[in-house]
Amino acid sequence: MKKTSTKITAFIVIAILISACNAVKRVPADKLLLTKNEISVNNKAIKEEIVFNQLYQKPNTTLLGYRLRLNLYNLANLNPDSTYQAKFKNNPEKYKRLSKWLSEKQVNRLGQSFWYHGIHDFLIKTGEPPVIVDKEKSNKSLLRLKYYYFNNGFFNVKAAYQIDTINIQKAKLKYDITLGNAFFLDTIKTSITTPVLDSLYQRNKFNTFLKSGNQYKTDDFENERNRITTNFRNNGAYYFQPNYVTFNIDTIKKVNQANITLMINNYSYQEKDSTKTEPFKLYKISDVNIYTDYSPNNSGLNINDSVSYKNFNLYSQKKLKYKPKAITDAIFIYKGGMYADFRTVLTTRYLNNLKIFNYPSIQYEVDKRDSTAQSLIAKVYLTPRKKYSFGTTLDVTHSNIQDFGIGLSVSETIRNVFNGAETLELAARGNIGSSKDLANPKNNFFNVSEYGVDLKLNIPRILMPFNTDKIIPKSMIPSTLITVGFAKQRNIGLDKENFTGGLSYNWTPKINHTARFDLLNTQFVRNLNPRNYFNVYSSSYSALNKISKAYNTNPSYYDDAVNRDLLIEQGTRGFTNDVLSGSGVFLKPLKPADYESVKSIEERRLRLTENDFILATSFTFSKTTKKDLKDNDFYLFKTKIESAGTILSAFANVTNQKKNANGNYDIFNLEYSEYVKTEFDYIKHWDLSKENIIAFRSFFGIAIPFGNSNYIPFSRSYFSGGSNDNRAWQPYSLGPGSSGGLDDFNEANMKIALSGEYRFKIAGSLKGAIFADAGNIWNVLDNVKDEKSVFKNFSSLKDIAVGSGFGLRYDLSFFVIRFDLGFKTYNPGKEMNERWFKEYNFSKAVLNFGINYPF
Known part of the structure; x- marks a missing residue:
């Protein structure tokens, strides 16, 4: 029975596919399905997209050569209501039986259900009706092709088309264009009636788009018209409009050349029933x-x-x-x-x-x-906005820390708070979530929480004790942002308190350029539960526990004589002290490699459990050519340089402060961080038309500790993996280097990331992508000694991980829902002969969920 049902299912699927693959299913018997357009210019086939865009008719879209949307449309029932009614018209007894079991009203409503009606509406909307060869539209396409080439200087274009039947009810259209000789601009003269406008034109004519010897292009004339209008209206000609600029093009007695006369007449206006003219005025x-x-x-x-x-x-x-x-x-x-x-x-x-x-x-x-x-x-x-406005947001979140979370934030905005157009925003936020972290043994569903408050004051000018107008003029729209924030976590990691504060200046040097100078960026991170370290960082615990089983002889370090697992915190701390101090009694002599492993584990524990104080200054600059949200052919460049602790160290040196036992300076009995950090981020998009886009991103970042520090704080270090990075690895699971991501949260102080993807339309708002990601993180010039984690020279680039995969995206207009499936293509954490394609399967794939595109 099972085999029979499987065969029936397979037969139904095959039948549906055969039915759907009949491309001419909806093509009338006396019509032809357009399968291809061909354009030849001077007997030579061309492929330029801009030329094909002149055609009124284009074949049905394809996905890898398959007409997916056409076949989806062919699957649909175009008249589901009639089909449903005919079902009972031919069998009235069936209608009576169904009406007794349900009701007449429910039976009628059943015809509007998804199965009978909705699925066909979806197929019609998502699909695409067949493109039928239409002679009238072909003639219009021919006319547009003539206009296109005429506008590019070919005044004697000849064009024709023919319909080539290639199969039953299928055809392609062939357009043949004969251009003739192109026309070029010869002499260029001006006739500007208003003297003040003529003077303005002469002062700026070197920027003209019309130059003798150039091939005729209509776009050049339109650009010149707009250039002249902009020039005049920016110099007082209030009533001037583009339509006052006209051109006389003379080709009489010329061989493939045209004399151009640029003409601008006087201002024309209506007075009562008559039209008057007068010279333009500058206002x-x-x-x-x-x-x-x-x-x-x-x-x-x-x-x-x-x-x-x-x-x-x-x-x-x-x-x-x-x-x-x-x-x-x-x-x-x-x-x-x-x-x-x-x-x-x-x-x-x-x-x-x-x-x-x-x-x-x-x-x-x-x-x-x-x-x-x-x-x-x-x-x-000016119409003032309300002085006070209240806002709330509710978010559902998922991350590598929380399996499920609900966040609520409330904010109050006060405008013109000090009567100087300032804006003050007060916000409070809270989050509760569920986590399977070992730090939550009671296993309550909502077992993690976080709350915080933030204050932001925006001042629409540079707040400095001296005038900065000569350095940053007000035309750059400068502003000052003052921020203060506090956040506290419970059952998240080591349970932190995070205090932040900042003073930053923002301005736009040019359109699409932004600059930001953070004079002060302060962060104080206080770990409330450092004893919980080995519960949170279970990989470190496992590594230490494995070593202890080979050497430990102290029964007080564990409570189970059979498994001999170290107690947290008594056992882990006791065994670590015994190893590093050399005072322990062990089952056998301690191997140097195991000693180094314990030392490395302890150094990482100290680094991640220490409280951090960061006082940084940074400068960020970005430039983009993106014009609007629909622009898919642009680049974005962003760079940042940050210095932390240098001001404090300079103050300590000037005031002759004493260093602590570690040879470092303290502030509030806490060693502050000192480092310099720089980042470069470059994104480029190429629009291939028809919603086909190639997107590329490159990133390089490095943070070098010095002076008061020999490592980078966790909050300012780099990680790799995740939905916006290398999508074949989970966040924090890649690197450093070829170490294999042994820790729970792998981070380092240098990062390289490269990503590229090809984006295409599948059907309607459903988009697809094929992507490849490469990159890794390394330790460099800090206190990490593990050779697998350290970037030594260019030979370390062999540890760049490569992930590839495909994704689906659904465009909801205001945001995009994204699913990406990444496969480990080259894994530097494996042995050399096991790196390529050894984990390229669905069982090792990583599914990423994201909002909007990754770059």
Whole structure:
């Protein structure tokens, strides 16, 4: 019976696949399915995507050559309602029986269920109807191809197409283009009626897109029109528009050449029933009026308070709530200055960045007081946001620490808190979760928790005791951020208290450039439960316990004479002291390798259980060419340099402070960290069109301890693995070097990471990816001596791990849900002859879940 049912299932699956693979299933008998487009130019086949984009009809999309979406569509029942009704129309007795068992209403509703209706709606929506060869659309495609080549200088294009039947009800379209000779620009003249505009043009004509000898391109003319408009409107020509720029193209008596005349006529305007013209005027700003509490719902302005400050006029319908400088610093339109579009844009950007107003409105009107009518009054309308706003967020989390967690955060935002456009945010957060950590022997479901409070004060200017406008002008939209935070953990690791504080400055040197200078970045980490170390770091415990069984003779170190497992904390500490002090009595002489292992375990325990104090200064710079969220052809470069402890050491040297027994300086009886750290991050995306994208990322980071430290604090070190890193390894499970990830949380002070993936569309919002990740972490110039973990020279690059795999992503517009399955392709933790493809199977694969793309 089991074999029979298996055969039936296989037969059904095969039948469905055969039915679905009939590509012409939905193609009418007298029509043809378009399977391919071919374009030849001057009898030579071309593949340029921009040319194929001119075609109105394109074949059904494919996935690795298979028309997946077309076949999904072919699986669907296009009229599920009729099919469901016919089912009972042909068998009324069946309808009666089903109605008695359920009810007539439920039977009718059954026809709208997923099985009868919903699944077909899904297939229709996800699938793709067959693309039928359409002669009318083919003629339109031919016309667009002609226009495309005409716009690129080929004025005598000839084009034709033919339908080539290649199979039953299938065809391909062949487009044949004959270009002729291209036309080139010859002489270029100008005819600008308004003298002041002609003068402006002559001063900037070296930037022109139209140059004698260049091949004719319509885009060059459009770019030149926009360049001229931008130039004029940024120099006072308020009424100038692109349509005033026209071109006369003369090809008469020319062989493949064109004479160009750029023409700009006078300003044209309507006065009553007649059209008048006059030369363009260049306008200056006579007044800048700022309305600080404008309401778009109230057209009238009842001004009750006003102030003039540095040639700016501030008006308020109620009592003015802002310090004048806080508002005027955001205004780049000046009294007496020329009208300029870029100043309007810059003012809008700065005002938006304050985050205390809704989208501002800037309007201009001609100043009637000026008899020459060449002055404008700039009016800036500001609509304040609510002074207080309350927010909450609820998150469900999963991490390498928590199997399941629920987080809640509440925040209160206070705007214009000191009347200087400052924004103060107070936030509290809490998290409870479930963990199988050995630190939780009671095994309650919610056995871990964390809570914290944060304060952020954003000031829209550089807060310094001296003026920084010459170094960072206000056009760079500078701001100061002051942060203070506290967090406490229970049953997470060693149960930490984390105190943070910072003073940072942010600015944008250019569009798409950002800079950040952290003058002070302070962190104090206090471990509340260091005795819990071997419960948390079970790999260290296992290694120490294994050694103790070979040597330990002290029965007080364990409570089970059979298994002889070390007690935590009495046994682990006692046995470690016996080994390192040489005072223990052992079953046999201690091997040097085992002594070094115990020493390494103890050094790691001391490092990870010590309280950390970090006082760092850093500078971060980033640059991107990404224009918007839909831009898939861009790069992002980010670099950071950080120095910690140098200020404290300099102060200690100047004040002749004494060092402790370890030869280091203390602050609050705690050795502070001292290191220098630098990072480089580069991301590049290539858009191959049709939602096919190649993405690449490279990262290098190194932190070198010196002076007061010989290691990097855990919170500032690097790890490898995870959904945004090498996806064939779990977080913290890769490296260092070829050590094989023996510890529970493997970290080091140098990291190399490379990732590349090919992203493609599968069906609808479902996307796919094929990826490869490479990288590792190493110890360098610190106190780690294990040769497998240390980066010695370029030969250590052989320990770069390689993971590869595939992923599925579902685009919900506002975020992307991501699943990636990574396979260990090259594992440096294995012996040399066991590294390549030895774990390339599903049992050793790592499934990663993430939100949004990894890079």
